[in-house]
Amino acid sequence: MLFFNRILRIKIKAIIVLPVSVFFISITGCTENSPDTTFPDRNRVIASTTDRTGRQEIKENKFGKNVAGTRTYIIGKSVKGTPLVVTDAGNGKEIGLVIIGSLHGNEYNTKILVAALESIYHKNQDFIPSHMSLFFLPAVNPDGVTYNTRRNARNVDLNRNFPTEDWKSDAISPNKQSVGSGGISPGSEPEIRALTKWLLEYVKQAVEHMYVISFHSSYPPTGAVQPGYRIYGDPGPESEEFARFISRETGYKFLHTWISSSRITGEFIHWCEMNNIWSCDIELPDYNSPSVIPHGKKEPTYATFRKLLQELLYDFFSLYSEEGNGR
Numbered sequence: 001m002l003f004f005n006r007i008l009r010i011k012i013k014a015i016i017v018l019p020v021s022v023f024f025i026s027i028t029g030c031t032e033n034s035p036d037t038t039f040p041d042r043n044r045v046i047a048s049t050t051d052r053t054g055r056q057e058i059k060e061n062k063f064g065k066n067v068a069g070t071r072t073y074i075i076g077k078s079v080k081g082t083p084l085v086v087t088d089a090g091n092g093k094e095i096g097l098v099i100i101g102s103l104h105g106n107e108y109n110t111k112i113l114v115a116a117l118e119s120i121y122h123k124n125q126d127f128i129p130s131h132m133s134l135f136f137l138p139a140v141n142p143d144g145v146t147y148n149t150r151r152n153a154r155n156v157d158l159n160r161n162f163p164t165e166d167w168k169s170d171a172i173s174p175n176k177q178s179v180g181s182g183g184i185s186p187g188s189e190p191e192i193r194a195l196t197k198w199l200l201e202y203v204k205q206a207v208e209h210m211y212v213i214s215f216h217s218s219y220p221p222t223g224a225v226q227p228g229y230r231i232y233g234d235p236g237p238e239s240e241e242f243a244r245f246i247s248r249e250t251g252y253k254f255l256h257t258w259i260s261s262s263r264i265t266g267e268f269i270h271w272c273e274m275n276n277i278w279s280c281d282i283e284l285p286d287y288n289s290p291s292v293i294p295h296g297k298k299e300p301t302y303a304t305f306r307k308l309l310q311e312l313l314y315d316f317f318s319l320y321s322e323e324g325n326g327r
């Protein structure tokens with residue numbers, strides 16, 4: 001009898017506790033605050049096989065479709081619940097090159113460019129040196145892309161929301177102070193939480209040295225490259241070397257620091273440097289499609305960056321594989 005009483009009590013508890021906890025979970029989390037951050041296991045080989053007709057068969061797992069050595073998965077969601085989709089390609093453990101577009105939603109051509117570059121390496125694994133891995137995030141700010149706004153759906157400039165020591169809520173965005181444009185707290189936005197978590201907890205664990213390119217537009221007529229910095233106005237040495245190489249290869253102007261009437265706060269390339277991630281912003285020369293030749297240039301933007309990636313992979317980063325312990 002005692003035994004049955006206990007079971008009954010447990011049952012009653014379950015009846016009361018379960019709906020209450022479901023209610024609390026639904027009001028406290030599981031919306032934007034808990035992005036899906038189940039990252040794939042990079043040590044697991046996702047092999048593609050060849051079927052009887054000689055065609056490559058693409059295997060699917062819970063992270064989506066994969067060809068050999070590539071992974072496509074969701075790192076979190078935007079304010080409006082749009083998934084932030086990344087693809088990584090290659091299995092090299094020494095260098096990770098992360099390429100990011102549309103931190104600002106109205107700079108839509110950066111999303112098209114990153115997606116186009118991603119598709120080259122997604123299809124052609126052989127292009128990636130064995131000591132490298134590539135990571136692509138075409139749109140950090142998909143809601144801004146949808147509404148053609150610089151900021152996210154909560155009117156926060158994501159490139160002022162990074163958890164840095166200089167973060168402030170009333171940030172300069174883009175060239176005048178704007179109340180609340182930095183967000184309510186450092187890293188308050190779900191897009192930034194997802195991005196920083198992915199970089200620190202997944203990419204940084206997967207590779208020894210991480211480099212980041214963050215695309216923006218526009219800086220007419222030349223386009224521009226600006227390296228990451230620890231101290232405002234003073235680029236980090238690795239980031240500067242990276243940015244100078246890109247500037248030489250593309251003809252884009254090297255910017256020591258961003259020309260602004262006031263100091264930019266909570267910025268991505270500053271956050272990167274503070275976390276020993278070497279980075280640069282690249283400003284495209286215009287807002288046009290990457291398939292268009294910008295005014296004063298000799299080739300479409302896409303062609304410029306297709307070539308740049310090859311130069312980075314086979315020239316700039318090749319020193320790592322030769323020396324074995326980094327530049």
Ligand SMILES: [Zn+2]
Nearest residue numbers: 104107216217
């Ligand atoms: Zn921008």
